[in-house]
Amino acid sequence: SLPSRVTLVDVGPRDGLQNEKAQVGTAEKAQLVGMLQAAGLKEIEVTSFVSPKWIPQMADNTAVMAAVERRPGVRYSVLVPNMKGLEAALPTRPDEVVVFAAASEAFSQKNINCSIAESIERFAPVVAAAHEAGLKVRGALSCAVGCPYQGAVSPDEVDRVAGLLRSVGVDHLGVADTIGVGTPRQVQAAMERALKHFPLVEVSGHFHDTYGQALTNIYACLEMGIHSFDASVAGLGGCPYAKGATGNVATEDVVFMLHGLGIETGIDLDLLVDAGAFISGVLGRPPASRVGRAVLAK
Ligand code: HMG
Ligand code: MG
Numbered sequence: 656s657l658p659s660r661v662t663l664v665d666v667g668p669r670d671g672l673q674n675e676k677a678q679v680g681t682a683e684k685a686q687l688v689g690m691l692q693a694a695g696l697k698e699i700e701v702t703s704f705v706s707p708k709w710i711p712q713m714a715d716n717t718a719v720m721a722a723v724e725r726r727p728g729v730r731y732s733v734l735v736p737n738m739k740g741l742e743a744a745l746p747t748r749p750d751e752v753v754v755f756a757a758a759s760e761a762f763s764q765k766n767i768n769c770s771i772a773e774s775i776e777r778f779a780p781v782v783a784a785a786h787e788a789g790l791k792v793r794g795a796l797s798c799a800v801g802c803p804y805q806g807a808v809s810p811d812e813v814d815r816v817a818g819l820l821r822s823v824g825v826d827h828l829g830v831a832d833t834i835g836v837g838t839p840r841q842v843q844a845a846m847e848r849a850l851k852h853f854p855l856v857e858v859s860g861h862f863h864d865t866y867g868q869a870l871t872n873i874y875a876c877l878e879m880g881i882h883s884f885d886a887s888v889a890g891l892g893g894c895p896y897a898k899g900a901t902g903n904v905a906t907e908d909v910v911f912m913l914h915g916l917g918i919e920t921g922i923d924l925d926l927l928v929d930a931g932a933f934i935s936g937v938l939g940r941p942p943a944s945r946v947g948r949a950v951l952a953k
Contacts, residue, residue, distance in 0.1 A: 657877045657878070657916060657918060658877060658880060658881075658882035658918060659917075659918060659919060660882065660918065660919040660920070661877075661882045661883065661884065661913050661918050661919070661920055662697065662698060662859075662882065662883045662884075662920075663696065663698070663883075663884055663885075663886050663906060663909060663910070663920055663922065664696075664698040664699070664700060664732070664859070664883070664884070664885045664886070665691050665696045665698070665699050665700065665885075665886060665887065665888055665906050666700040666861070666885045666886070666887050666892070666903060667687065667691070667887040667888040667889065667891045667892065667903070667906070667934065668684055668687055668688055668691075668699065668700065668701050668702065668719075669700040669701060669702055669703055669713070669733070669734060670700065670885075670887055670891070670892040670893070670894075670902075670903055671887045671888070671889070671891025671892045671902065671903070671934070672684060672712055672713075672891065673703065673710050673712050673713055673893075673894070673895065674712070674891075674892060674893035674894065674895055674902075675712060675891075675938060677938060677939075678711070678712060679712070679934075679937055679938070681715045681718045681719050681722055682722060683934070683937050684701075684702070684715070684719045684722070685719055685722035685723050685724070686933070687888070687930060687933065687934050688701055688719075688723045688731075689723070689724055690926070690929060690930035690933055691888060691927070691930050692726050692729050693926055693930075694922055694923050694926035694927040694929070694930055695920070695921045695922040695923050695926070695927075696729070696906075696922060696927075697728060697729055697730065697921065698729070698730045698732065699729065699730070699731055699732070700732045700733070700734070700753065700885070701719060701720060701723060701731050701732065701733055701749070702715075702716040702719045702720065702733050702734075703716065703733060703734035703735070703736075703740075704716050704733055704734065704735050704736075704739075704740035704741070704743045704744040705734060705735075705736050705740060706736075709895075710895065716733065716743070716744075716747070717743065717746075717747055720733070720747035720748070720749070721747065730750040730751060731749050731750050731751075732749055732750060732751035732752065732753055732793065733747070733749045733751075733752055733753065734752070734753045734754075734755060734795075735752045735753070735754060735781060735785075736754070736755065736767050736777075737777050737781065738777075738780055738781055738784070740781075741781045741784055741785060745788055749790065750790065750791065751790055751791040751792065751793055752781070752785050752790055752791075752792055752793070753792075753793045753794070753795055753829070754778045754781055754782065754792060754793075754794050754795070754820075754825065755767070755794070755795040755796075755797060756771060756774050756775065756778070756794060756795070756796055756797070756816055756819075756820060757771065757774075757796070757797040757798045757802075757816070757833075758796055758797065758798050758799050758802075758808050758812040758813050758815075758816050759797070759798040759802035759804065759805045759808050759812070760805070761802060761804035761805045762797055762798045762802050762803070762804060762805070762833070762896070762897070765804065765896045766797065766894070766896040766897075771816060771819070775816075775819045775820070775822075775823055778794075778820070778823050778825070779823040779824075782823050782824040782825055783824065786824065791826050791827065792824065792825050792826050792827070793825070793826065793827040793828075793829055794820040794825035794827065794828050794829065795829045795831050795861065796813065796816055796817060796820065796828060796829065796830055796831055796849070797831045797833045797894075797897075798831070798833050798834070799813050799830045799831055799832060799833075799837075799842075799845045799849075800832050800836060800837035800841045800842060800845055801832070801833075801834055801836040801837065802833075802834070803833070803834050803897045803898060803899070803900070810844045810845055810847070810848045811848075813830070813845045813848045813849060814848035814851060814852075817830075817848060817849045817851070817852045817853065818851075818852050820852075821852040821853060826857060827853065827857040827858070827859065828849050828852070828853045828857065828858050828859070829858075829859045829860070829861045829885060830842075830845055830846060830849050830858065830859070830860055830861065831860075831861035831862075831863075831885075832860075832861070832862045832863055832868075832869075832872065833863060833894060833897050833900060834863060834865055834897050834899070834900045835862065835863035835864050835865030835866050835867075835868060835869060835900060835901065836865065836866055836868075837862070837868060837872055838868055838871075838872070839868075839871055839872055839874070839875035840875070842860070842862075842872040842875055842876065843875050843876070843878075843879060846858065846860070846876060846879055846881060847879075850879075855880055855881065855882075856882075856883075858881055858883070859881065859883035859884055859885060860872065860873060860876045860881060860883075860884045860885070861884070861885040861903070862884075862885075862903065862904050863892065863893070863897075863900050863901060863902065863903055863904070864890065864901060864902060864903065864904045864905070865899070865900050865901045869903070869904030870904060870908060870909065870912055873904065873909060873912070874912070877916075877918075884904075884909060885903060886903055886904050886905065886906035886908075886909045887902055887903035887904070887905065887906060888905070888906045888907070888927065888930050888931045888934065888944075889902075889905060889907070889930075889931035889932075889934055889935045889942040889943055889944050889947060890902040890903065890904070890905035890908075890942065890943030890944045890947075891903070891934065891943070901943075902943055905931070905942070905943060905944030905945070905946065905947065906922075906927060906931075906944075907924065907927055907928055907931055907942075907944040907946040907947040907950070908944055908945055908946045908947075910922050910924050910927060910946075911924065911946040924946070924950065925950065928942075928944075928946070928947050928950045928951060931944055931947040932947065932951060935947075
């Protein structure tokens with residue numbers, strides 16, 4: 656049987672807005688976070704503490720964290736690639752930090768300018784210091800089924816890098832299909848390997864929807880009992896170092912499917928659609944979410 660309740664992490668403010676040509680204002684970013692929590696999201700990935708030369712869109716990270724009107728019971732996470740990022744993030748009081756590795760050597764080089772082995776070495780003190788500060792550490796594992804530079808990625812690589820992330824103390828593993836090429840059995844194979852190193856409650860899926868497979872892949876994960884997923888309001892998202900990759904699966908679409916399956920999310924779909932319409936308006940385009948567009952057309 657499928658899980659009765661699913662936790663969704665909205666990564667739109669981070670994964671979504673990191674990839675936009677237009678610089679979205681700090682106030683709009685904070686308003687988006689506000690609308691997501693009003694819709695019932697309990698976990699929100701707000702921003703990243705990465706090099707502003709690499710990702711100028713996230714340069715206002717500290718200001719965004721300060722501008723968010725926090726609600727009790729909501730967890731706010733931020734990406735940190737290294738100690739410098741963690742040191743900048745800590746004073747902004749995130750609940751969780753996310754380190755990010757790749758199952759593909761080529762992607763690791765392009766995205767964080769180091770090898771997989773170097774990235775793990777770099778994360779070890781970040782994880783230790785984050786734990787010292789009382790924060791949970793999530794690990795994102797990019798290119799878990801395919802890489803824009805190397806092509807197919809084998810489950811053995813997922814197994815290996817998931818084990819390395821666990822060995823440095825990462826608490827949770829987000830298995831990411833960065834370029835959205837995975838199909839259900841491939842995703843299940845990657846997930847099985849992740850589950851060798853992390854308990855079921857600490858494994859989540861992060862699916863970009865480039866090839867339209869994300870919802871199906873989420874369903875395939877539900878069948879395995881996985882009950883935490885990243886999604887992005889209005890289908891925002893992409894990675895500047897994964898050319899051609901489109902947004903994450905839209906949170907609205909995931910919520911519609913889950914509610915249709917009788918699975919609780921705690922999310923109010925209408926308020927979520929409002930959040931998607933708001934940020935799409937800021938970006939000057941219709942929401943990429945099919946459900947969002949259908950609800951707005953009613
Ligand atoms: P580097 O150039 O190798 O770093 O970049 P460095 O240590 O040699 O430092 C170079 C300069 O960057 C120095 O400044 C540092 O101070 C500065 P300078 O002396 O030249 O003025 N610097 C920083 N500044 C601010 N914050 C920091 C930081 N670190 C160094 N944390 C680095 C290495 C990792 C920094 C760089 O490659 C980088 O920032 N990469 C981030 C790329 C990124 O954000 N990608 C998108 C997020 S991942 C993603 O989207 C995938 C995910 O969604 C899952 C999926 O879908 O697959 C999570
Ligand atoms: Mg992503």
